[in-house]
Amino acid sequence: xxxxxxxxxxxxxxxxxxxxxxxxxxxxxxxxxxxxxxxxxxxxxxxxxxxxxxxxxxxxxxxxxxxxxxxxxxxxxxxxxxxxxxxxxxxxxxxxxxxxxxxxxxxxxxxxxxxxxxxxxxxxxxxxxxxxxxxxxxxxxxxxxxxxxxxxxxxxxxxxxxxxxxxxxxxxxxxxxxxxxxxxxxxxxxxxxxxxxxxxxxxxxxxxxxxxxxxxxxxxxxxxxxxxxxxxxxxxxxxxxxxxxxxxxxxxxxxxxxxxxxxxxxxxxxxxxxxxxxxxxxxxxxxxxxxxxxxxxxxxxxxxxxxxxxxxxxxxxxxxxxxxxxxxxxxxxxxxxxxxxxxxxxxxxxxxxxxxxxxxxxxxxx
Amino acid sequence: xxxxxxxxxxxxxxxxxxxxxxxxxxxxxxxxxxxxxxxxxxxxxxxxxxxxxxxxxxxxxxxxxxxxxxxxxxxxxxxxxxxxxxxxxxxxxxxxxxxxxxxxxxxxxxxxxxxxxxxxxxxxxxxxxxxxxxxxxxxxxxxxxxxxxxxxxxxxxxxxxxxxxxxxxxxxxxxxxxxxxxxxxxxxxxxxxxxxxxxxxxxxxxxxxxxxxxxxxxxxxxxxxxxxxxxxxxxxxxxxxxxx
Numbered sequence: 001x002x003x004x005x006x007x008x009x010x011x012x013x014x015x016x017x018x019x020x021x022x023x024x025x026x027x028x029x030x031x032x033x034x035x036x037x038x039x040x041x042x043x044x045x046x047x048x049x050x051x052x053x054x055x056x057x058x059x060x061x062x063x064x065x066x067x068x069x070x071x072x073x074x075x076x077x078x079x080x081x082x083x084x085x086x087x088x089x090x091x092x093x094x095x096x097x098x099x100x101x102x103x104x105x106x107x108x109x110x111x112x113x114x115x116x117x118x119x120x121x122x123x124x125x126x127x128x129x130x131x132x133x134x135x136x137x138x139x140x141x142x143x144x145x146x147x148x149x150x151x152x153x154x155x156x157x158x159x160x161x162x163x164x165x166x167x168x169x170x171x172x173x174x175x176x177x178x179x180x181x182x183x184x185x186x187x188x189x190x191x192x193x194x195x196x197x198x199x200x201x202x203x204x205x206x207x208x209x210x211x212x213x214x215x216x217x218x219x220x221x222x223x224x225x226x227x228x229x230x231x232x233x234x235x236x237x238x239x240x241x242x243x244x245x246x247x248x249x250x251x252x253x254x255x256x257x258x259x260x261x262x263x264x265x266x267x268x269x270x271x272x273x274x275x276x277x278x279x280x281x282x283x284x285x286x287x288x289x290x291x292x293x294x295x296x297x298x299x300x301x302x303x304x305x306x307x308x309x310x311x312x313x314x315x316x317x318x319x320x321x322x323x324x325x326x327x328x329x330x331x332x333x334x335x336x337x338x339x340x341x342x343x344x345x346x347x348x349x350x351x352x353x354x355x356x357x358x359x360x361x362x363x364x365x366x
Numbered sequence: 367x368x369x370x371x372x373x374x375x376x377x378x379x380x381x382x383x384x385x386x387x388x389x390x391x392x393x394x395x396x397x398x399x400x401x402x403x404x405x406x407x408x409x410x411x412x413x414x415x416x417x418x419x420x421x422x423x424x425x426x427x428x429x430x431x432x433x434x435x436x437x438x439x440x441x442x443x444x445x446x447x448x449x450x451x452x453x454x455x456x457x458x459x460x461x462x463x464x465x466x467x468x469x470x471x472x473x474x475x476x477x478x479x480x481x482x483x484x485x486x487x488x489x490x491x492x493x494x495x496x497x498x499x500x501x502x503x504x505x506x507x508x509x510x511x512x513x514x515x516x517x518x519x520x521x522x523x524x525x526x527x528x529x530x531x532x533x534x535x536x537x538x539x540x541x542x543x544x545x546x547x548x549x550x551x552x553x554x555x556x557x558x559x560x561x562x563x564x565x566x567x568x569x570x571x572x573x574x575x576x577x578x579x580x581x582x583x584x585x586x587x588x589x590x591x592x593x594x595x596x597x598x599x600x601x602x603x604x605x606x607x608x609x610x
Contacts, residue, residue, distance in 0.1 A: 210473045
C-alpha cells in the first residue's frame, strides 16, 4: 500500500523530467533557445497559477498581477544603481542603492508577490465561484494601474532595462522543478486535500469541519509566491520588463495553457504549456513564411491567434477537463474501478448479504 | 459540562418576513436517536441547518454539551462535534470512496494516517470496502447515502444530524439503513437527530421523537406517545400509522 503510493508519486514526477529533457534538447538548437527559455518561464507561471486554480477550482484572472510584482521587486533589487538612477526620476535613495545577487532577487520577487497575495486574500477569499474570479480580475487591473503609474519606483510606462541574471536556462529550469515539486507536495498535504474537497462541494466540505476560506488563502499565497518567481524569471530571461507585459495578453496565454492541458492536475499544467508553446511557435514561423517542397507558404497574419482559439474550443468540446482530463501521469496507467450495482438482501441482524448484479455502471465522466 | 446533550433552544428563523421556525426547541442526548418528523415545509431541514451552522437565526441559541455555539461557523460546529449529512448527499463526486471518508477525518483536523485507518474501519462497518477505489459519483444512490454517513462519522461526531438518510432507498435498503443507524449509535455512542419520512423506520429505531408543524414544535415523546398523540395524528400521521 505504502510502496504503491510512493511508486505513484515517482511516476507523477515523470512529466516534470520529460519537460526538462525537452527543454534541454531544444537548447541545442540556437534557433529554439529563446522559445525554450520563455516556455520554462511560462511553465513556472502556469504551474504557479495551478496551485491555486487547480486545487480550489476558482478561476483566477489576477495571477499575472503577482508576476508583475515578482518581476518588479526582483528587477529593482538586482539592477545596478547606475542604471536605476538613469531610469527612475525621484526614486528613494535606498531603492537606487540596493543591488543584490540575481538568484536572491528571484526569491525576493516571490516573497514580495506572496506578501501582496496575503493582503489581497484577506478580502477576496471570502468570495466563491465567479464573483471571486471577477474580484481577481479587478486585482489585476489595480496592480497594473499602480505599476504603470508609480513613476519614481517602477518607471511608469517606460521599460526597466538592464536586468541582470543572464541567459542560461538552468536557473529557470531548476526553479520550475522546485515549483512543480512544491505544487505536487502541496496537493497531497491535508490543506491541499481539504481544498480539493471544497472544489468538489463547498457546502459538504464545511459540514466536515473544513474552513474553506482559510484553506483557499493558504493556497492563494503559495500560488502568488510561485507566480512571483515566474515573473522574476521573466525579467531575468528577457533582460527588460514593462508594465504592459503583465496584463491581459499574458493572463490569457497562461490561462489558455492551463485550461488546455487540464487545470486539475500538474500533468495538465505542463502538457498545456508544452502543446500551446509548440503550436504557437509553429504558427509564428508559418506567419513569417516557411519553405516546403520548394514552395513558399506564408500564413495570414493573425492566423496564430485564430488557430489557438480553435484548438482551445476543440479540446474543451472533446474533453471538458482539458487534455489530461484532470489526471496525473500515473492516472494514465490505472484503470478506474467501475462501480458494481448491487442489490441488498437483508438477512437476520445487520449482516446483510449482497449479490452483485452484473450491470456495470457506465464510466460516467461527464 | 456534565450535561451531555445538544440543545436548540427557542430557535426563530424568518425568510423575508415568512416564519420558518418559531420558538423551536429540540434536544438530543448522547447515545439516543431523536426523530424529527413533520409534514413537508414544516421546517425540519431549516432546524437542522440552524443547529449545524448553515442558517442564521434571529432568536434562540444552540448549545453543545452546555457550551453556547450559536455564533460558531459551520466548520467550527463540525469540529465541536456536531456533524450533519445532506438530503442531496453531496459526496465529493470525483474523489474515491476512500478519499471521501478520509476527508471526514482530515476535515476536522485528524492526521492523514488516522484518516486512512478510520476509513478502513468505516468501509468495513458500512459495507463500502468493495467500492473503496470507485469515484463516488459513480456509485449507486444507496451506496452514496451510506458514503455520506461514513464521511460524517469519520469526523468523529458527538452528535450526528441526518437529513432523510433513507429517502430514495428501496424497502430492503431502508431496512439495512435502520440497522446501520442502530449500529452507529451503539458503536459510536453519539446522539443522532434523524429527519425521516419513512415511518416504520422512525418508529422502529428512535428513542424519542419530536414533531414539527408550521415551524413550531407540536409534540415530543416516545414513539408510543407520538403515535397516540391526537394532534400529531391529525397534523401529520393520518390514519396509516395508527393502524400499523
